[in-house]
Amino acid sequence: MLGVLGGMGPLAGATFMQRLTLLTPGERDQDHIPTVLWSDPRVPDRTAARLSGGEDPLPALLRGIRGLEAAGCGAIAIPCNTAHGWFDGMQAATRLPILHIVEAAADDLLRLGVTAGPIGLMATKGTLAMRLYQERLEGRGYDVIVPPAEAMDRVIMPAIDAVKANRVTEAYAPLAEAAMALVSRGARAVVLGCTEIPLGISAGPTLPFPVADTIDALARASIAWAKPAG
Template identity: 50%
Template structure:
């Protein structure tokens, strides 16, 4: 892109051919983790080669799991408000570093008026990209994301048998790990999520998807052998964002 495309402004709106909007705050630490991985995955040699982004991080969006499982307040209006804010600021594509938020994906695309990169599609795409050979895939996620079913549907469509943690592990390991990260106790979450992953591996999982954006933070707190078979959905979304940006900017670069 030329400098005029990258830096021009019109009425407070950034005018660019490709500008990534990040609908964040669900939770804040997960949003920061996504941004760090986006920078890490971008093949840039200098500042100007990084992806231009706008971040909307509002932690007051209603709880996604409560809305899915308990018919609580829908987060859809608040998420749409965020997308419209990003669109008004010039965003041309949206990413949402929150797995359970994708329960409302179709509504967000239809009513938000912008393309959205789906985190589950991004994660599933990593199996082929990394040459993962697996018949059985373990899925670690919140109860809300599991109940939504979109990850299982996509894994099934790719030919994988999906297994999840037992109800006991969900309550004793997965949920406490997520809650620990949300209160910024990443170290306290590490052993819990590693045990949850190991239990899935013991049940036959040959690969494991970390399908809650808090979980990779806990997993990466310290090295662990089982990390070699894990797919980080947050990093997968960052890689999909880089691929989108490279594709969107290809015409400009060829000129």
């Protein structure tokens, strides 16, 4: 049974469940993955905790992990990128494997045929400040291009906030603008490194370049855990 530590935000967790179902090969109910969703929107804001001394989210994250352990789960997926800034603390507190969303995104780049070179990264300020993606992707041979601070303040963070406020369609234009700006700077693909960003991007026309959707990437990693090849 897969445990999903969600609620960060609630729509991202709910969309992860939908994408997990749609991406799972199956012909009947019994072919799908037994899953428990722990959706707790009370988890303190991760970016505020990292950048401005906000409340530590780790105790709330561990409360969710204990709930998923008690439910009998065998692994945990967390459809929130910034929460992975506390990955080591979470993994140290549980015997269950936690599927790392950044590793899943890196694997998805390979699936898309993007094996090296410059990669654009869109994420929250907290995720960028913690270098969750930069270090892991650079370790795999990618050069990571991030948006300038002006674009983060004017475009990306307001679009993420719009998705969290259920104004999803409003987020498409600014997020598409930011993604295209990264491609204009040489990115071969763009990693949507906040689980609100794919929701906004999916509200409009498909972008004309490869994107690594971290909701789908984590869903594929979860399927690979539950249904290993061979």
